[in-house]
Amino acid sequence: MTRDFSPAELRQAIRAGEFNGNTSGIAPGYVQCNLAILPADWADEFLRFCQANPKPCPLLAISPSPGDASLPLLGDIDVRTDVPSYRVFRDGRLSEEVADIATLWRDDLVAFALGCSFSFEEALLADSLEVRNVSEGVNVPMYRTNIDCTPAGRFQGKMVVSMRPFKAADAIRAVQICTRFPSVHGAPVHLGDPALIGIEKLETPDFGDAVTVAEDELPVFWACGVTPQVALEKARPPFAITHSPGHMLVTDLRNSRLAVM
Template sequence: MTRQAISSYKQELLDTARTLRQQIRAGEFTSTTSGLASGLMQGNIVILTADWAQDFLHFCQLNPVSCPLIAMSRPGEPLLPELGKDIDIRSDVPEYNLFVDGELTQTRTDIADLWNDQMVTFVLGCSFSFEEALQRAGLAIRNIDLGRNVSMYDSSLATTPSSRFHGNTVVTMRPFSPADAIRAIQVTTRLPKAHGAPVHIGRPDLIGIDDLATPQYGDSVPVHDDEIPVFWACGVTPQVAIRNAKPPICITHVPGKMLVTDKLNDELAIL
């Protein structure tokens, strides 16, 4: 591909992402972003007040597989120019969860009225970013093929606690044949900022999951008899830690409804 063709391809991706964000900002799109803006990085969102931000930053540093930090804003700054020149975190996520004292109290499509000069935004890498890489490698992604959100489960895999944030890891699951599972490991290992390699393969009961048909978040997908479930760490993990830490206020994305950025997935890859 020539340099001109690469530039044209990237511009096409950026136009797609910006159109999608405009639809989200206008309240016209509130669905899962899995499979959308393919080729561009998507991000999990955590917004805390400045007096809680340092502790959460430490939690991310201690748990880089579950919480791969992509960006962190200054207090009170709603824009994220390093991820996209027109991104406004107050309106550009399809749906937000509002936690008060660790309890989920509300889901909303805009947080402008909650914003203040103490808010700090964290953007964490997302497995939706590696789905495009898996597809380029010729692997089928069941949830995308079925038009569903990815399956997400509370696991028994403990995170490393910071002073206040703690809890077990949330995992995503995608089924593959054994041969394709090996290829999926190879592909995702080079994307550590999108959670990297799987954290578990095979028997879900070994990581505290009783029933694949009933995920705690997202949608269920069938696992065929000749397939094995493959589990990756998930950016919903902080929402478990938030419930345990009980900050006075915290805002996150609704699982599966991510921030779509202007950064190419390949920019985050280990070559």
């Protein structure tokens, strides 16, 4: 698929089974979202977890009501079919990855759309900064850390981060740019020595793909929307669904609308 497809065209291709890859660099200019879907009796606690942890869990939209698969604030979206790949969790354990969740949908499910770092990549590229996962055509590397999230009810756990390498001057510029986008993770949470946040090997990410890091580059780490998946593992709801890491919900909302000047 060409990367200049509109969000609607992309979602149609996903529904038709014609696209199932990661969405980094796809449909540039439009907001991409992490997805978490939970039963209604777990939804209030998850909402409080998002509110307590806005860096990894910047909430953009919620289902209008339990069982409603639409997200009208973000476009003509059906959360059951419009993500390239889903993860299904049962009792906190990943049980399967599937291409759509239409047959798994229930009338008590509530969907949460959370901001994604793929949205601010556009701003980095516009400032002539290389985004390594885009230039190498791979999924962004993501890592579990030792950074504690603020607990909310049954939800707790460590933060997951995404990483992009930059030379020092470019890393400073990346911080300045991403600070303008708090609803898609905002400024990085760490740069430099990965061991300081509990990451032992950059070459073996927990999610996504490894990218090249040159000797004169610093790894720069952003809070990541895969964090809710770690919280799900801890909370162990009987049933939950998320996006597969890097396989995002692409919306009709423009990235430019999220910028804080």
